Amino acid sequence: MLKGDLTTRTKTYQSEAVIESLIRVLGFSTIGFVVLIFLFLLRQGMPFFFQVPWANFLGTRWYPTFGLFGTLPLILGSILVTLTAIVIALPLGLATAVFVREVAPNWAREVLKPLIEVLAGIPSVVLGFFGMNIVAPLVRTTLDVPTGLTAFTGAIILAYMALPTIVSVAEDALDAVPKSYRDAGLALGATKWQVIWRVVVPAARSGIVVAVMLGLGRAIGETMAVMMVTGNAARMPLTLDSLFRPVRTMTATIAAEMGEVAQGSVHFQALFGIGIILFVLTFLINLAAARPIFQKRRRGGLR
Amino acid sequence: MNKFVVQNLNFYYGKFRALSGVTLTIPDRQITALIGPSGCGKSTFLRCLNRMNDTISGTRVEGKVLLEGQDIYERRVNVTDLRRRVGMVFQRPNPFPQSVYDNVAFGPRALGTVRKSQLDDIVEESLRGAGLWEEVKDHLNQDALSFSLGQQQRLCIARAIAVKPEVILMDEPCSALDPIETLQIEELMQKLKVNYCIVIVTHSMQQAARVSEWTGFFWLGELVEFDSTAKIFTNPSQPLTENYITGRAG
Ligand SMILES: Nc1ncnc2c1ncn2[C@@H]1O[C@H](COP(=O)(O)OP(=O)(O)OP(=O)(O)O)[C@@H](O)[C@H]1O
Ligand SMILES: [Mg+2]
Numbered sequence: 001m002l003k004g005d006l007t008t009r010t011k012t013y014q015s016e017a018v019i020e021s022l023i024r025v026l027g028f029s030t031i032g033f034v035v036l037i038f039l040f041l042l043r044q045g046m047p048f049f050f051q052v053p054w055a056n057f058l059g060t061r062w063y064p065t066f067g068l069f070g071t072l073p074l075i076l077g078s079i080l081v082t083l084t085a086i087v088i089a090l091p092l093g094l095a096t097a098v099f100v101r102e103v104a105p106n107w108a109r110e111v112l113k114p115l116i117e118v119l120a121g122i123p124s125v126v127l128g129f130f131g132m133n134i135v136a137p138l139v140r141t142t143l144d145v146p147t148g149l150t151a152f153t154g155a156i157i158l159a160y161m162a163l164p165t166i167v168s169v170a171e172d173a174l175d176a177v178p179k180s181y182r183d184a185g186l187a188l189g190a191t192k193w194q195v196i197w198r199v200v201v202p203a204a205r206s207g208i209v210v211a212v213m214l215g216l217g218r219a220i221g222e223t224m225a226v227m228m229v230t231g232n233a234a235r236m237p238l239t240l241d242s243l244f245r246p247v248r249t250m251t252a253t254i255a256a257e258m259g260e261v262a263q264g265s266v267h268f269q270a271l272f273g274i275g276i277i278l279f280v281l282t283f284l285i286n287l288a289a290a291r292p293i294f295q296k297r298r299r300g301g302l303r
Numbered sequence: 304m305n306k307f308v309v310q311n312l313n314f315y316y317g318k319f320r321a322l323s324g325v326t327l328t329i330p331d332r333q334i335t336a337l338i339g340p341s342g343c344g345k346s347t348f349l350r351c352l353n354r355m356n357d358t359i360s361g362t363r364v365e366g367k368v369l370l371e372g373q374d375i376y377e378r379r380v381n382v383t384d385l386r387r388r389v390g391m392v393f394q395r396p397n398p399f400p401q402s403v404y405d406n407v408a409f410g411p412r413a414l415g416t417v418r419k420s421q422l423d424d425i426v427e428e429s430l431r432g433a434g435l436w437e438e439v440k441d442h443l444n445q446d447a448l449s450f451s452l453g454q455q456q457r458l459c460i461a462r463a464i465a466v467k468p469e470v471i472l473m474d475e476p477c478s479a480l481d482p483i484e485t486l487q488i489e490e491l492m493q494k495l496k497v498n499y500c501i502v503i504v505t506h507s508m509q510q511a512a513r514v515s516e517w518t519g520f521f522w523l524g525e526l527v528e529f530d531s532t533a534k535i536f537t538n539p540s541q542p543l544t545e546n547y548i549t550g551r552a553g
Binding site: 178180181182183184185186187188189190191194198199202203 | 353355358383384385386387390391393395397398399400401409410412413414459462463466
């Protein structure tokens with residue numbers, strides 16, 4: 001009897017071992033593909049950094065047809081659009097998350113949460129189209145600028161794209177704050193809002209940072225919508241009003257020019273070089289997003 | 304001098320009646336202990352005294368709870384004002400995940416105190432009052448969660464007294480602590496009762512006997528007996544009480 005029991009257990013162990021190795025193969029191949037893509041990117045793009053002198057690709061002018069490959073306006077363009085998007089999306093997203101978690105009645109929360117998550121699925125072309133036809137004219141007339149296709153317009157669209165992620169992740173973070181903290185605050189005679197802003201939100205800080213970083217990660221890599229609404233002029237966004245002028249981002253440059261370059265040309269390599277810069281930037285952002293999580297783990301779990 | 308007068312208090316979680324007909328008076332500047340088996344409504348009663356039950360939806364109160372003669376369930380009562388007068392310490396130490404200083408300063412800040420020098424004074428005074436000052440005075444900016452549970456619980460007491468309440472409610476404040484830490488809290492309670500009315504829920508009858516002047520025995524949502532601690536533990540008038548304190552029931 002006992003012996004029989006033991007053999008059945010061994011059998012389940014065997015099937016478990018099979019499943020485990022399968023999962024391991026899948027896991028490693030996923031990592032493998034990412035590494036392969038990165039290697040491919042490196043192979044295509046690295047030559048650019050050696051062929052073109054520093055002064056050129058760190059220059060301020062991007063005119064590939066004249067051999068000018070200054071990536072600075074593109075990098076700054078991406079950063080300007082992304083940062084502005086975050087400045088718009090963070091307060092909105094946090095406020096929405098607080099509303100959904102702390103203010104809305106239960107039934108409303110159950111409707112709102114999935115609804116917001118569905119928003120994340122709107123294809124970016126659709127948003128770009130919306131941006132071109134609705135937001136851009138609005139920006140042009142209200143701000144009285146020559147064209148509505150500006151960095152600001154792109155930032156609005158990107159903020160809109162980042163919002164669902166920010167709201168959803170931040171809401172989870174607020175939800176994870178233990179009731180005992182809220183009770184402690186209320187028992188001290190703090191009002192509901194004091195408890196939210198001074199206890200709950202600070203306690204959820206690391207989760208909110210992750211929310212913003214994930215939203216940011218999506219925003220900086222976004223291509224289609226941005227290309228459609230930012231006007232795509234590769235100029236240095238250095239003056240104060242450049243927020244309300246056309247800019248060009250790294251992603252839009254790659255997408256717009258990749259179709260018409262000769263394979264293996266310097267221009268071709270330059271586009272891959274931009275890809276590497278973008279990859280590194282996104283990687284750094286994700287790393288920064290993951291840091292607070294790891295820190296919490298080390299301190300003994302999220303409390 | 305009586306701090307609380309409770310008359311015919313009934314309490315409901317939805318349809319479930321957790322307290323029925325509780326009537327008692329709680330004296331000021333003394334320690335009142337509430338004992339009874341698990342689930343008999345001790346915590347529920349305690350949370351009626353600072354209206355923390357308001358945070359649970361579907362609850363209902365009948366009867367009167369008078370704080371210095373004023374019914375705290377009257378419509379025009381401001382709950383945040385009430386809770387500033389009636390502080391609470393919870394079963395699990397629950398300092399905010401912030402610095403020691405910010406924890407103690409939380410209440411005064413919520414009340415509108417912003418001057419740094421004033422806050423410094425309150426923080427020091429409260430930490431001294433909770434017997435924690437010497438241990439933490441060089442670590443005021445350290446994360447409160449990095450201290451031992453006993454220290455965290457005394458920090459919670461410091462945080463509670465920082466808003467200068469009149470009453471401190473304690474719901475099994477020592478159940479997460481070791482014997483030495485428990486002793487520290489009990490000694491602290493003896494010091495605090497000079498200035499505060501203290502109500503403590505405890506599962507330890509020795510603790511109730513050690514620290515309190517008055518003891519109430521709850522059973523299935525009813526207050527079976529309320530009397531001086533000496534009387535309850537030497538000569539209870541109800542057989543139920545006697546069975547419970549001698550360990551024959553519960
Ligand atoms: N939030 C709640 N919703 C519904 N019923 C509750 C709630 N909290 C407590 N109760 C019920 O009310 C009764 C009294 O609970 P209470 O927590 O006051 O008991 P207690 O004496 O403090 O017990 P313990 O010694 O275990 O802490 C119990 O039957 C419990 O199941
Ligand atoms: Mg209890």
